Each structure stands twice: as structure tokens, then as C-alpha cells.
Amino acid sequence: MRIGAIIVLIWLLIGGFAAYQRDYFKDDTPDCKKVATIALNVVAGPLNYVGLDPKVGDCDVPEPSE
Numbered sequence: 001m002r003i004g005a006i007i008v009l010i011w012l013l014i015g016g017f018a019a020y021q022r023d024y025f026k027d028d029t030p031d032c033k034k035v036a037t038i039a040l041n042v043v044a045g046p047l048n049y050v051g052l053d054p055k056v057g058d059c060d061v062p063e064p065s066e
Contacts, residue, residue, distance in 0.1 A: 011045040018048035033058065
């Protein structure tokens with residue numbers, strides 16, 4: 001169990017570093033598209049370094065009802 005948690009943590013750290021290298025954290029006004037792209041890159045982890053570059057298109061957020 002402990003080794004699995006360590007592997008997941010390292011996987012996510014590598015994904016976070018890949019998102020940092022692509023300057024996804026520099027924008028001051030995050031929107032749905034930006035946050036989803038960062039999350040996808042963090043989850044993709046080391047796959048970012050073998051050519052995977054996940055990006056999210058338009059995000060349609062539902063409006064609250066009155």
C-alpha cells in the first residue's frame with residue numbers, strides 16, 4: 001500500500017512540474033479551460049514527456065437557475 005501511494009505522489013509531482021514548464025500557472029485569471037488543462041496535465045504525469053499534451057477546448061459552465 002505504501003509503495004503505491006509513493007508512486008502516485010511521484011506521478012502527480014511530475015505532472016505538476018510538466019504543467020509548470022508549460023507556463024500554465026502564470027495566468028492571473030484562471031477560467032474553466034485553463035484549470036481543466038492544468039488538471040489534465042497533472043493527471044497525465046510522465047506521459048507529458050513522451051508527447052502527450054492534453055488540452056481542453058471550450059468549457060460550458062451551466063448558469064444557476066433563478
